[in-house]
Amino acid sequence: MPRRGSRGRGRGPFGAGACHDARVGDEPVRVLVVDDHELFRRGLTMLLGVESGIEVVGEASDGSEGTALAVSTAPDVVLLDVRMPKQSGIEACVAIKAASPTTKIVMLTVSDEEADLYEAVKNGASGYLLKDSSIEEVAQGIRVVAEGQSLISPSMAAKLIDEFKTMSRPDRSTGPALKLTERELDVLRLVAKGLSNRDVAHRLAISENTVKNHVRNMLEKLQLHSRMEAVMYAVREKLVELE
Template identity: 70%
Template sequence: MTEAQPGEHPEPAAPDPLRVVVVDDHELFRRGLRLLLEQEDDISVVGEASDGRAGTTLVSEVLPDVVLLDVRMPQADGIEACRAIKEVAPTIKIIMLTMSDEEADLYEAVKAGASGYLLKDSSIDDVSHAVRVVAEGQSLISPSMAAKLLDEFKEMSRRSAAAEIPSPRLTDRELEVLRLVAQGLNNREIARRLVISENTVKNHVRNILEKLQLHSRMEAVLYAVRENLLEIT
């Protein structure tokens, strides 16, 4: 090992790998996903479970950064497990993995606190990218599913007949950012659209979540539509 010479700065240490738990009742899929993810230098699979109840227990013990969670499982399905995990550790990011592209499943996953939603036919690159994106605090959903989610939001808004409740006031810029989040844009795309820095977008999103007392970008959109804070046309 070469020692640093006087006046030289040592190279910064590589960040710790993202710690991931995989929860799926199909052993072949679960083990295959683990093997593939562990080929990534910045991702480490720290545990796996075969049902929602066992997955919730495991997550509470190892406290990973990200959980990959199947929607359909015995002993508490993925939606139930998502809610339970969020109660135990609200900061853990959850990506739902499913064969289903049904709007109802997607909608329930968002309400439960999921930060991502991927179909099981996604490539391993898509999955590893999703792990990195949600670990940074962003949400990830395929464009086709985002469109379905927006349809569900619009329908929910039309059905809503509840009395108006005073809501936290968002600035015009925050509403602008929220509209773009609702269209499925990530921070970089929003920054380009509004001609501002990506860090500024992150700050706006953080302020929106704090004001609404929510945990994810998708929850913020859901709340905003329900409370008539914006219109999605």
């Protein structure tokens, strides 16, 4: 993994938008690293250990061990490889989200397969980064995901947009959308266009905390796990158009 490089401040539906230091003046983001390649895992753990605002609370060599460790350590963010023995990263993602819904999942993998990306997003992952990302990009991804944002490697974002475009259906049911208030729909449309919480707050002339509350209520009403799932929903229900 490169030590230096751009911070990858993505744009569009899956970029971090405005980036902020994680939990300034507060507790560090607690991270669990799960990867079956020992040299990569330990190297990543060491590099993250010197990053500001990040504390690595454990590491595991497979999905099953990672799930158990996530339950016992309750990390803020889990970095998961996709392809692992005993229990895959996708299976671990499902298990961890079921046991600890507030824990954020970032897939960190060599897999650039659309199917892996889609399954990760569908099962609650908030980020999907490739292993050729720099340590700065991974650290920044951890920070923004901990804040409730979503992040995908730019090369994968285009693939996910293409996947979303195929989801439009003529017989859509607007029933679920009727559960949302007009303001929640406004927030959903802006989130789907890639705006950060800060940008949404500025656009709607409300506070950032109010935006966070709307996002949380929106996800709860629609039974979704992440902002990226909200994007999928918005596109499928034709609440937003991706050009």
